[in-house]
Amino acid sequence: MPLLSVHYLPSSAANGYNSAMCFNPIIVALDVTSAEAAASLVHELSGTVGAYKIGLELFNAVGIGIFGHLREVDSKAKIFYDAKFHDIPNTVAGAVRSANNHNVWMVNVHASGGRAMMKAAVAAASEADVKPLVIAVTVLTSLDDSDLNNDLGIRRTVRSQVVALAELAKESGCDGVVASPHEIKAIKQACDREFLVITPGVRPAGASLGDQKRVMTPGEAVALGADYIVVGRPITGAGSPRDAAINILREIEGATAN
Numbered sequence: 139m140p141l142l143s144v145h146y147l148p149s150s151a152a153n154g155y156n157s158a159m160c161f162n163p164i165i166v167a168l169d170v171t172s173a174e175a176a177a178s179l180v181h182e183l184s185g186t187v188g189a190y191k192i193g194l195e196l197f198n199a200v201g202i203g204i205f206g207h208l209r210e211v212d213s214k215a216k217i218f219y220d221a222k223f224h225d226i227p228n229t230v231a232g233a234v235r236s237a238n239n240h241n242v243w244m245v246n247v248h249a250s251g252g253r254a255m256m257k258a259a260v261a262a263a264s265e266a267d268v269k270p271l272v273i274a275v276t277v278l279t280s281l282d283d284s285d286l287n288n289d290l291g292i293r294r295t296v297r298s299q300v301v302a303l304a305e306l307a308k309e310s311g312c313d314g315v316v317a318s319p320h321e322i323k324a325i326k327q328a329c330d331r332e333f334l335v336i337t338p339g340v341r342p343a344g345a346s347l348g349d350q351k352r353v354m355t356p357g358e359a360v361a362l363g364a365d366y367i368v369v370g371r372p373i374t375g376a377g378s379p380r381d382a383a384i385n386i387l388r389e390i391e392g393a394t395a396n
């Protein structure tokens with residue numbers, strides 16, 4: 139069996155995918171500081187992962203040209219622009235419109251920017267030739283109940299705030315949310331199966347946790363309903379990033395076999 143037949147069907151049909159197509163749920167976080175390092179990872183991982191995440195570290199290190207640069211390496215590369223926009227609706231709409239010029243596949247905003255802001259982001263995304271998926275960040279996983287209650291004046295647990303923001307994001311037209319693997323089930327129950335959940339905080343069994351605390355394996359997260367998993371160091375820091383990605387696909391296959 140060819141290794142990369144280990145691709146998965148998504149729980150939803152979104153952004154031009156249809157559920158009959160093969161599907162790879164791995165989004166690799168390109169948390170590097172040079173265009174060359176990012177390009178080298180894309181070159182090596184081409185065909186073994188579903189998409190690449192460009193976050194604020196890489197973006198601010200090398201600038202907007204990174205989108206085109208990576209597409210020169212892999213013309214089909216799907217790019218998640220992890221911009222976490224959070225501003226007044228008009229400004230966020232303008233930022234998303236500008237991102238449309240770079241053919242991003244997925245872009246995100248903070249759900250706490252509110253309904254009008256998320257709606258403006260979705261409307262701006264819809265102006266693109268191919269609409270990017272608009273994803274909302276709910277509660278940063280660096281925050282706990284005490285941060286919410288004591289510092290931010292939010293009288294809810296993290297979990298109930300995550301679910302409330304996920305529901306708001308759905309009502310506002312967003313395609314899904316970023317959330318910890320521990321919140322997948324609650325979000326899928328409150329929203330619906332088609333509402334995407336993208337989850338970082340995953341670690342293959344035995345991999346170093348780094349600064350991640352409450353982790354699950356990629357297979358556990360996908361089995362719970364994650365549509366995409368964001369993986370950084372277990373792939374980018376491996377001796378062979380390609381082998382690491384293939385091993386993760388195998389682990390997911392094993393966990394979701396039944």
Ligand code: C5P
Pocket residue numbers: 167169193278279280316338339340348350368369370371372
């Ligand atoms: O290297 P690692 O697999 O921990 O990278 C995870 C990626 O997901 C990083 O880019 C990190 O910024 C991002 N992320 C996260 N936790 C969140 C949101 C994003 O780890 N709650």
